Amino acid sequence: MAPWDLDIELGKIFASVVYLLIGFAFGFILESAGFGDSRRLAAQFYFRNLAVLKVMFTAILVAMVAIFWASGIGWLDYEDVWVNPTYLWPGILGGLIMGVGFVFGGFCPGTSLVGAATLKLDAVWFVAGAAVGIHGFGETVGLFEDFWYSGDLGRFTLQDWLGQPVGMVVLGLVVIGVIMLWAAGLLRRWLYGDADER
């Protein structure tokens, strides 16, 4: 039953090859979808270009349905899938910082690496800034450690919060996601007409 520990199943060398292939495929898809272009990424916040929204949310919904189907029929041990623990208050603040940084910088940390791979200068500077920020955070986190660990909810997912069966939560999210993608398309057409997404 998945998830498998590839380091043990295949050995470190072959596991590293698999990681490399997955990383290659991931980067290839992101670059193909235009995630390496900061103008295109930032355009989603003005509803001018919805490619990022469509690709990201479609991927999230498809992965969610696949994960819980696999778990439902016993192919995947969902309890063994890493879920980031929730630290509510720093999570909210971090989300705000990242959102504002995304709008200003045109990248999130992952997409900045995609952009830097094709040597886009803004992405390279963004990565350099992120590296400095990460270092600064690492050196100062001790000063606000209480806040950093505040609102600890552990492994906390939507089904825990809503108290509903997983299948119903997934169905609800897929319905909301499909409606959101459809409505975002309508909004774009209303704002910009049938002009090409750019």
Add this chain to the structure above:
Amino acid sequence: MVMPMSVDLRPKIGAAVLLLLAAGLAWHGQPAPEEKWQFIAAELEPRLTERQVQIDPAEMLELMYNDYIDLRLIDVRNERDWNLFHLRGAQHIPLDGLLEYRQRFAKLPENGVIVFVSNDERDATEAWKLVMANAQRPNAYILAGGLNRWLGEYAQPRSGAKSVEQAGEEETLRYPMTWALGARHPASLPDQHAVQTHEFTKRVKLQKRVVKKGGCG
């Protein structure tokens, strides 16, 4: 004659397929915690049948005195039996409430060892299966022979427990107690150097925790 399609139907078809799959998932549901064992039984059942996870009372006593081990004794019996007698340091978590603690089991440190305890082995084995199937497979074991065997080895005649096991059904405490001493019973933590010991095969191995993290920045 084939009509030219002016509208790209692929997104609509994709959305419809996704909605159908999600609706199917809502109908199918997820396996109940008790049912999850069947998915991993082929992998883990041999550990039970080959008695790789049942630890001898003598090994358990060693663990109770081992300061390096972060021992979590989980007693899954009913409240009456718990009140009559339990091991020192044990935590009382009946079977039906076990999974409320799954996050704690899953977060066990590298020197953490869980031992499930019941009067015999049946309920402790059920607890072991439940936790292995639902809490990221912690380093968990079962007290071999349960507390009936423990009392048979470590209860003294004048300690409130008769030294002779009484007849009784499985998973009943077959050593009648005069008082409900709980963990004040001398056998709840026998003096390691005062009891007779015997040869046993060590079962407990500390697990190297593989740090699993992920996410996308």
